[in-house]
Amino acid sequence: MKKSLMLLMTLIFVASAMLAGCGKSDNNNAPANEGQTSTNNGGNEAKVNDEPFEITIRHTQVGESKKFRLAMLEDVVKQTQEAVPGLTIKLDAVDSEVNRKEKLRGEMAAGKPPEVFDVFGSPDAALYAKEGLMLDITPILDELGLKDKFTTLAPFTVEDKIYGLPIGGSIEGFFYNKEYFEQKSLKVPATLDELDKLAEAIKADGKIPFAQASKDAWIPLMTTNNLWSYYAGPEITYGFKTGETKWNDENMIKAVAKHKEWVDKGYYKKGELGFEYADMRNQVVTGEAIMMMDGSWANSVFRDAEQAGDMVGKVGFFNMPPVNAGDPVIVMQDANNGYGFSAAVAEDPRKLQAVKEFIKNMWTDEMQLRGLKEDGVLPAMKMDLEQMKTTSDDPLMQDIFKAVSEIGTSFPAFDALVQAEVNTALSMGIQQIIGGEIEPAKMLENIQAAQEAANAAAQ
Amino acid sequence: MNKALRNPLIYLIFVIPAFVLFLAFFIYPVFTAVNNSFTSWNGISKNITYIGFDNFVTAFNDAAFWKSVKNNVYFILFSCLIQVPLIVIFSLLIANVKKFKGLYKTAVFMPSIMSTAVIGILWGFIYNPDFGLANKILGVFGVSPVYWLSDKDWAMISILITNAWQWTGFYIVMVLAAILAIPKELEEAAAIDGATGFQRATKITIPLIMPIISVVIMLSIAGAMKAADIVLVMTKGGPAGSTDVMATYMIRYAITSFRHGFGNSIAVLIFVFTIIITVLYQVLISKRTERIEY
Numbered sequence: 001m002k003k004s005l006m007l008l009m010t011l012i013f014v015a016s017a018m019l020a021g022c023g024k025s026d027n028n029n030a031p032a033n034e035g036q037t038s039t040n041n042g043g044n045e046a047k048v049n050d051e052p053f054e055i056t057i058r059h060t061q062v063g064e065s066k067k068f069r070l071a072m073l074e075d076v077v078k079q080t081q082e083a084v085p086g087l088t089i090k091l092d093a094v095d096s097e098v099n100r101k102e103k104l105r106g107e108m109a110a111g112k113p114p115e116v117f118d119v120f121g122s123p124d125a126a127l128y129a130k131e132g133l134m135l136d137i138t139p140i141l142d143e144l145g146l147k148d149k150f151t152t153l154a155p156f157t158v159e160d161k162i163y164g165l166p167i168g169g170s171i172e173g174f175f176y177n178k179e180y181f182e183q184k185s186l187k188v189p190a191t192l193d194e195l196d197k198l199a200e201a202i203k204a205d206g207k208i209p210f211a212q213a214s215k216d217a218w219i220p221l222m223t224t225n226n227l228w229s230y231y232a233g234p235e236i237t238y239g240f241k242t243g244e245t246k247w248n249d250e251n252m253i254k255a256v257a258k259h260k261e262w263v264d265k266g267y268y269k270k271g272e273l274g275f276e277y278a279d280m281r282n283q284v285v286t287g288e289a290i291m292m293m294d295g296s297w298a299n300s301v302f303r304d305a306e307q308a309g310d311m312v313g314k315v316g317f318f319n320m321p322p323v324n325a326g327d328p329v330i331v332m333q334d335a336n337n338g339y340g341f342s343a344a345v346a347e348d349p350r351k352l353q354a355v356k357e358f359i360k361n362m363w364t365d366e367m368q369l370r371g372l373k374e375d376g377v378l379p380a381m382k383m384d385l386e387q388m389k390t391t392s393d394d395p396l397m398q399d400i401f402k403a404v405s406e407i408g409t410s411f412p413a414f415d416a417l418v419q420a421e422v423n424t425a426l427s428m429g430i431q432q433i434i435g436g437e438i439e440p441a442k443m444l445e446n447i448q449a450a451q452e453a454a455n456a457a458a459q
Numbered sequence: 460m461n462k463a464l465r466n467p468l469i470y471l472i473f474v475i476p477a478f479v480l481f482l483a484f485f486i487y488p489v490f491t492a493v494n495n496s497f498t499s500w501n502g503i504s505k506n507i508t509y510i511g512f513d514n515f516v517t518a519f520n521d522a523a524f525w526k527s528v529k530n531n532v533y534f535i536l537f538s539c540l541i542q543v544p545l546i547v548i549f550s551l552l553i554a555n556v557k558k559f560k561g562l563y564k565t566a567v568f569m570p571s572i573m574s575t576a577v578i579g580i581l582w583g584f585i586y587n588p589d590f591g592l593a594n595k596i597l598g599v600f601g602v603s604p605v606y607w608l609s610d611k612d613w614a615m616i617s618i619l620i621t622n623a624w625q626w627t628g629f630y631i632v633m634v635l636a637a638i639l640a641i642p643k644e645l646e647e648a649a650a651i652d653g654a655t656g657f658q659r660a661t662k663i664t665i666p667l668i669m670p671i672i673s674v675v676i677m678l679s680i681a682g683a684m685k686a687a688d689i690v691l692v693m694t695k696g697g698p699a700g701s702t703d704v705m706a707t708y709m710i711r712y713a714i715t716s717f718r719h720g721f722g723n724s725i726a727v728l729i730f731v732f733t734i735i736i737t738v739l740y741q742v743l744i745s746k747r748t749e750r751i752e753y
Contacts, residue, residue: 073574101715108503127717131503215697269589274609420716428523431699435611457499 050085055354057339058104058117060096065300068166068374069253072367079361082352100124103147108133112344116350116358119164119340121155122416123458129163129342135341136161140356146363149381155336155416164362166335168377170295171319171410172222172333175302177290178395180207188318191325192230192258199267202290209267211289213275214434217427218415220259222332223293224430225414226320228255229330234411240418240451241458246443247448258442260433273434293320296400299376305395308425317399319406328408336416339438378404418451419458425450489730495723500717514724523700523724527708528732530615534683534704535736537619539676546627546675547668551635553662564635567628575625579692582621583608609699614694619704622689624683630675637671638664673744677737684733705729 014084021022057077061070070093077089092114094103099118107113119125119134126132134144138161141147147162156164181187184205200210214220239245246252262268269275269283281301282437285308293296296370302315303309319329339362345351361367365387368379369406373391385405389398415423429443434450496514500507518524535634553563570578585592586607594604606616641664649659665672687706696703696711703711704727713722 066509105502111505123717127501127503131505133503168676215695217697238733271606271609274586274606274614274694421712424712426714427699431697435698437699 001178002125011423049369052086052088053350054088055115055345057358058092058094058099058114060099060118062093064096072370072374073362076358076361076367080354080357083357083361084350086350087354089354097328115345117243117342119338120339121164121166121336122412123420124164125156125164125340126158129158129161133343135343135345135355136268137162137341137355137359138162140359144356145359146359149363150335151333151380151382151410152335152412154412155334156338156340158202164338164340165359166338166380167362168337168368168371168375168393169333169335169380170294170297170378171331171333171400171404171407172226172295172413173317173319173400175284175292175294175298176316176318177284177287177311177314179314180287180290181316188316191321192323193259194379195321199262199265199291201276203266207287208269208283208289209291210262211280211283212268212272213277213280213290214273214431215276219280219294220430220434221275222295223262223320224256224259226293226330226332227258228252229332229411230320230323231255231258234330234409237411237414237417241455242421243452243455247451248444252444253440254406256433256444258269259430260440263371263434263436268434273431281307284315296378296403297376299394299396299400302396303376312396315396317396317403319403322345327333329406330402330409330411331407332413333404333407333410334413334416336413338380383418421454422447422451473518482517486526488539492723492726492730495720496727497724498720499718500720501715501717502636502722503717510720513722515728517721518725518728521712523703523712524705524708526700527703527705530702530704531684531686532733533619535680537623538632538683542623542627542677542679543630543672545623546630547672550631550638551664553631554635554638554664555656557706564632567631569628570625571629573625575688576692578621578625579689582617582624582693586617608694609698611698614698614702614704618690618693621693622686625689626679633675634668634671634730637668641667676744677740680740681733684729684736705732708727 005302057073059065059070059073061073073091077091081087081089096118099208100120102119103118104113104124108131111133113128113133116382119128127441129136139148141162146165150166151169153162153165156162156166166219167410184201186198186201189198202209212220213222225237228251231254232249236245236249236252240247249351260424269289272280278296280289280292281298284302285293299317300312305312308315311313319331319369341355345355357419363381365381365383369387369391370380371377372379372388376392376397379388385401388404389401392398428436429447432438433440461549495507497509497511498507499513527559547595549567551566553560556563573581584590587605588594588604588609589634590609593607597605605613607613645663645667646659649663662687685706690702690704690707691710694702698709700708706729709722709725709729713719713725
């Protein structure tokens with residue numbers, strides 16, 4: 001009797017556990033269905049409907065360093081909610097790398113990204129757009145008159161349609177120790193040859209001419225990318241994907257050879273292949289290195305006493321100079337990170353209205369200047385230089401504004417123009433160059449092979 | 460109860476929940492990975508094209524893939540030829556310690572409960588070319604600084620040492636438990652017969668703990684084949700891919716490049732290689748050491 005009772009109890013336990021599992025599943029479905037019904041209703045009665053509805057904004061403004069950007073986003077959210085009746089915006093904060101590499105990709109694979117999400121233009125947005133997962137915002141930009149107001153929308157443009165908007169911009173150039181330059185009576189170089197001589201003089205003085213940390217290959221590739229845009233022209237990068245230009249072009253070899261020459265001459269700290277990004281900045285902060293190629297975003301480090309210590313106010317910025325004196329200054333000027341929108345928004349007029357309002361409030365001159373003032377991020381939208389100068393009287397920011405004003409031709413970073421697998425091959429190649437494992441011609445031959453494979457796969 | 464257990468239906472009721480979980484979280488993902496490995500899927504698209512064995516052919520024709528396989532082999536060899544003997548030696552030493560045995564056990568076990576990220580940072584300081592402990596010690600003997608993580612000739616060995624440091628203590632605790640489980644009478648009898656400490660260790664203790672050593676080797680092989688985190692934390696597979704193992708090769712060449720089909724083919728290869736090596740080890744070596752008779 002006891003055994004039967006125990007068996008019965010066990011069976012009841014197993015059965016109830018299974019039923020409980022099913023029960024939970026049903027509960028989960030219920031609100032989702034309700035939500036869907038409400039959404040559909042919203043879609044049918046959009047014009048006068050003020051029934052509550054919700055959209056989610058996935059952002060990456062996490063942590064102390066992004067508090068100003070988060071405050072800006074929250075202000076935009078407030079304005080948007082006030083303008084659209086019934087709208088509630090849910091903010092979903094996720095770390096940038098986690099969002100880019102895991103969460104957003106997973107949601108895209110499932111076909112259900114949030115209505116608004118942080119996204120990198122290339123290659124991510126281009127791929128999502130091709131799969132029909134992102135909203136074509138070209139008509140919205142036309143309606144709001146914003147289409148021609150950006151410095152570049154290339155990373156977010158696929159077949160003449162725009163799928164996202166950059167939140168800020170940047171240029172790449174050299175940060176340098178102004179105090180050291182003054183002490184040694186050194187001048188900002190006007191040609192690459194002068195830069196060479198400057199580096200030679202700094203090395204002879206026992207200092208490291210260029211701070212660099214190549215554990216992540218994108219860091220040395222900033223230098224390479226700017227060098228090849230001088231030697232082979234900035235337009236060459238646009239042709240790699242179409243097959244019109246080749247990586248192993250004679251002038252490309254010259255550019256990589258120049259970078260290799262700097263490595264061979266000992267202009268970078270030995271062992272830099274194992275250094276992290278932060279190590280590179282520390283080399284400048286400690287006075288060990290005198291110049292550093294980096295994005296303009298690094299200004300926040302040299303303006304913050306906690307990070308830069310005594311170097312605050314002692315760091316300047318200049319563009320990489322041209323090969324010949326008087327030639328136009330060619331500089332990487334990019335805007336690859338911003339917000340994209342789910343294609344599903346187009347099916348719901350109220351959500352579409354919310355997205356339109358969000359764009360209207362987020363991309364204004366006022367917000368762009370606020371980003372520049374509080375965060376030191378250059379505007380993604382075209383902006384009058386004098387207006388930019390008024391946002392900060394910091395000498396480093398003034399140097400950066402001056403560098404922007406000197407740009408003759410700008411180009412987007414190479415990774416916005418080539419496939420991800422080509423970027424991988426290039427990353428490997430530049431580390432091999434720095435490690436002295438390969439010659440420039442062979443390195444570029446390998447990248448060309450990767451490019452051809454990627455182009456063939458795309459077809 | 461016995462009657463009930465003779466009924467196959469009752470067995471089924473007990474087995475089905477676990478079996479469903481096993482299917483959902485092991486068999487199904489493995490099947491999906493194998494299926495995806497024959498496609499050119501980018502990880503996003505709804506249109507999936509089957510391309511036969513192309514992904515596997517691409518991997519087999521890529522020198523970088525074979526370099527990563529070679530690094531996995533280094534992991535295995537380092538574990539089996541250097542780490543395991545050290546584990547046995549330290550276990551024997553700790554087992555024979557009279558005082559503070561608990562302290563030693565805790566001390567050696569500590570690294571295995573630390574996160575790999577912490578260990579990466581800690582050893583990053585030790586390997587720092589300017590102020591790291593490793594170069595400070597070498598400097599005492601007049602050796603010029605070694606660029607541990609920047610030099611492709613040193614980066615792999617640096618990772619292997621760190622990895623061994625992390626896991627040696629875990630295995631020592633396992634082997635130590637086996638040593639302490641050996642009946643005391645055996646050692647005492649040998650001691651009375653005049654066997655030295657070395658003789659007792661090599662003729663009595665080690666033969667009796669061979670099954671657990673065999674398990675340690677098996678676990679080391681499996682761990683070596685799936686190693687990734689320590690490489691990512693310390694070198695990210697660099698410099699120039701010289702420390703890439705198969706798992707980091709998969710991340711570098713497949714996952715970050717939206718080549719999920721290719722990535723799955725590498726995952727399948729890791730799975731197949733691991734099975735082949737462990738089965739070979741079981742059949743050729745491990746089976747001979749399984750039985751112990753006191």
